[in-house]
Amino acid sequence: MRSLNKQALIRALVLAAAIVFLTLGLKDGGFRDVKNKAIMICYECMGIG
Numbered sequence: 001m002r003s004l005n006k007q008a009l010i011r012a013l014v015l016a017a018a019i020v021f022l023t024l025g026l027k028d029g030g031f032r033d034v035k036n037k038a039i040m041i042c043y044e045c046m047g048i049g
Contacts, residue, residue: 025031
């Protein structure tokens, strides 16, 4: 039973860290960078960019 509680704690900490990092990335505007890079990759694949 003890390892089950330890696993649950680790999962909760990883989930909390993921939420924090996602929030920081959204506040910093990281989604715009990813979107712009994805658009450029698509344009390069089509031969436009």
